[in-house]
Amino acid sequence: MRLPVGARATQVNGFFNAHKYLILRRISQLTILMLFMLGPLAGVWIIKGNLSASLFLETIPMSDPFVLLQSFVAGHIPETTALIGAAIVTLVYFGLGGRVFCSWVCPVNVITDLAHWLRRKLKIRTSTKLSPNIRWYLLLLSLVMPLITGTIIWEQVNPVSLLHRGLIFTMGLGWFLVAAIFMFDFLLVERGWCGHICPMGAFYNALGKKSIVRVDASSRDKCDKCMDCFAVCPEPQILKGPLFGADKGQSSLIDTGDCTNCGRCIDVCSEKVFEIKNRFTR
Amino acid sequence: MAVAGVGLAAYTAKSSGLDARALRPPGALNGIDFLSACVRCGLCVEACPYDTLKLATLFEPVTTGTPFFEARSVPCEMCEDIPCQTACPTGAISPDLASIDDAKMGLAVLIDQENCLNYQGLRCDICYQVCPVMDEAITLDIRRNERTGHHAMFIPTVHSDACTGCGKCEQACPLEKEAIKVLPLEIAKGELGHHYRWGWKEKEKAGESLIGEMLELPHGLPSGDTK
Numbered sequence: 423m424r425l426p427v428g429a430r431a432t433q434v435n436g437f438f439n440a441h442k443y444l445i446l447r448r449i450s451q452l453t454i455l456m457l458f459m460l461g462p463l464a465g466v467w468i469i470k471g472n473l474s475a476s477l478f479l480e481t482i483p484m485s486d487p488f489v490l491l492q493s494f495v496a497g498h499i500p501e502t503t504a505l506i507g508a509a510i511v512t513l514v515y516f517g518l519g520g521r522v523f524c525s526w527v528c529p530v531n532v533i534t535d536l537a538h539w540l541r542r543k544l545k546i547r548t549s550t551k552l553s554p555n556i557r558w559y560l561l562l563l564s565l566v567m568p569l570i571t572g573t574i575i576w577e578q579v580n581p582v583s584l585l586h587r588g589l590i591f592t593m594g595l596g597w598f599l600v601a602a603i604f605m606f607d608f609l610l611v612e613r614g615w616c617g618h619i620c621p622m623g624a625f626y627n628a629l630g631k632k633s634i635v636r637v638d639a640s641s642r643d644k645c646d647k648c649m650d651c652f653a654v655c656p657e658p659q660i661l662k663g664p665l666f667g668a669d670k671g672q673s674s675l676i677d678t679g680d681c682t683n684c685g686r687c688i689d690v691c692s693e694k695v696f697e698i699k700n701r702f703t704r
Numbered sequence: 705m706a707v708a709g710v711g712l713a714a715y716t717a718k719s720s721g722l723d724a725r726a727l728r729p730p731g732a733l734n735g736i737d738f739l740s741a742c743v744r745c746g747l748c749v750e751a752c753p754y755d756t757l758k759l760a761t762l763f764e765p766v767t768t769g770t771p772f773f774e775a776r777s778v779p780c781e782m783c784e785d786i787p788c789q790t791a792c793p794t795g796a797i798s799p800d801l802a803s804i805d806d807a808k809m810g811l812a813v814l815i816d817q818e819n820c821l822n823y824q825g826l827r828c829d830i831c832y833q834v835c836p837v838m839d840e841a842i843t844l845d846i847r848r849n850e851r852t853g854h855h856a857m858f859i860p861t862v863h864s865d866a867c868t869g870c871g872k873c874e875q876a877c878p879l880e881k882e883a884i885k886v887l888p889l890e891i892a893k894g895e896l897g898h899h900y901r902w903g904w905k906e907k908e909k910a911g912e913s914l915i916g917e918m919l920e921l922p923h924g925l926p927s928g929d930t931k
Contacts, residue, residue, distance in 0.1 A: 461750060462750065467750075470747055470750050470751075470791075471745040471746055471747040471750065471793075472744075472745050472746055474743040474744055474745040474769075475743050475745035475747060475793045475794065476745065476747070477747060477791070477793070483793055485743065485745070485793060485794075486743070489743045489744075490743065490794075493740060493741060493743060493794065496739070496740030496741075497737075497740050498737070498740040498741040498794070498795070498796075499795075500741070500793070500794040500795060501792075501793060501794055501795040501799065503793040503794075504743070504793040504794040504795075507793060563712070567712065567713065568740065570713070571713060572736045572737075572739070572740050573736060573739035573740055573767075574739065574740060574742070574743070574744075575712055575713070576712075577743070577744055577768070577769060578712070578767065578768045578769075579712065579762075579768070583744065583769065584762060584768070584769070587744060587746060587759060587769055588761065590746065591746055591749065591758070591759045592758070592759070592761055593761060594761025594762055594763070594764060595761060595762045595763045595764075596761050596762040598762070599762060
């Protein structure tokens with residue numbers, strides 16, 4: 423009988439090793455959110471603001487380069503604080519992998535991961551076909567529209583900043599948008615939001631195309647084709663080449679901006695095919 | 705994608721206009737400039753010691769995520785050090801505002817004269833008393849009370865050059881619903897025709913009347929006589 427996804431890895435490597443990156447990611451997402459919420463909730467000001475712009479320990483500014491770029495296109499030259507902040511954030515993701523933002527920081531990821539997990543548990547297989555390139559068109563749109571309207575247009579509806587801001591300040595009717603994304607991912611399109619639509623993901627995708635930290639299918643010769651990694655990967659199309667392309671001379675390094683460095687493939691692999699590598703010393 | 709773009713533009717256009725009851729923090733850039741500069745981070749909200757500022761949520765009549773306050777509930781306390789301005793990383797709350805007394809968050813308008821107590825000849829004076837720029841932004845102008853015939857009325861009169869739009873008067877108005885309201889400047893202020901000149905100001909500028917002191921106007925008698 424076919425074991426559920428990840429069960430074999432738990433048997434062979436133990437529960438912790440089979441969930442290591444998942445647990446670390448949830449801790450990361452929750453810690454970052456809690457640090458932001460501690461201020462308004464408990465008066466402990468470790469970090470102020472939200473993901474769009476913040477101030478860490480009253481000294482280090484951080485700001486989202488995507489939002490700042492929209493602001494720039496809309497015709498505003500930001501103050502130095504915001505520019506330094508954007509430089510810091512850009513450098514971090516340039517090194518760690520752009521979409522590390524998606525899987526280790528973004529609060530919407532928890533919602534869409536839950537939708538995907540429920541899909542698997544309830545064996546919902548129907549999914550409307552949608553081009554994963556929509557995000558690139560939307561990214562283009564979000565960077566061209568400010569030119570016409572003179573306002574930061576995507577931030578009116580961006581669910582990522584909306585959810586994060588809402589949790590720290592007030593959510594209001596923003597919950598409708600969050601619920602809509604959950605239902606969309608749960609019932610309509612598998613990995614619909616993060617894997618197809620989110621222009622913010624596309625921006626960080628572009629930012630991290632050549633990032634230093636990368637997942638490597640270094641022991642791909644040990645792969646037993648159980649396909650568990652394909653089941654959990656948020657962008658499963660990126661696994662094929664590095665895993666099975668050895669005879670075509672394809673590198674085992676998953677070297678694409680699509681990869682979120684979530685490490686879930688490392689978790690669920692009972693044969694320890696994958697590991698996190700630095701692109702230079704691998 | 706075009707549909708998404710148009711939809712997004714429509715939603716933006718609809719929510720770009722600031723609700724008449726919502727005021728921006730002191731020093732905020734005007735209208736569309738603010739919407740191009742504000743990244744909706746809430747640093748100003750967290751910097752405000754009086755919980756005056758709030759961030760707009762989805763479908764509120766203020767652009768999503770941007771800071772605003774409602775004078776009737778919590779007005780701006782006009783902090784000397786303007787912490788919201790210091791906290792703003794992008795300059796959406798402009799660093800050009802040097803003193804809080806120069807802020808132009810809105811303009812107080814005594815909008816309901818039929819219910820204002822002072823307009824009935826009473827000495828409420830609360831808006832005048834609470835004004836942080838007392839006797840400059842709101843003065844009490846004396847007028848004869850026609851109803852009693854032998855009393856005075858003290859009419860609260862707002863002066864736009866001194867009013868910062870902080871909203872203290874609106875908050876303090878003792879009526880069930882305030883008679884004095886702080887409105888965004890675009891709504892509160894009129895604008896003179898650009899060709900229009902005030903004769904007496906031009907006279908002062910030129911040092912003499914531009915068209916001669918006394919005008920000889922034709923009397924227009926049917927006989928054609930001018931005298």
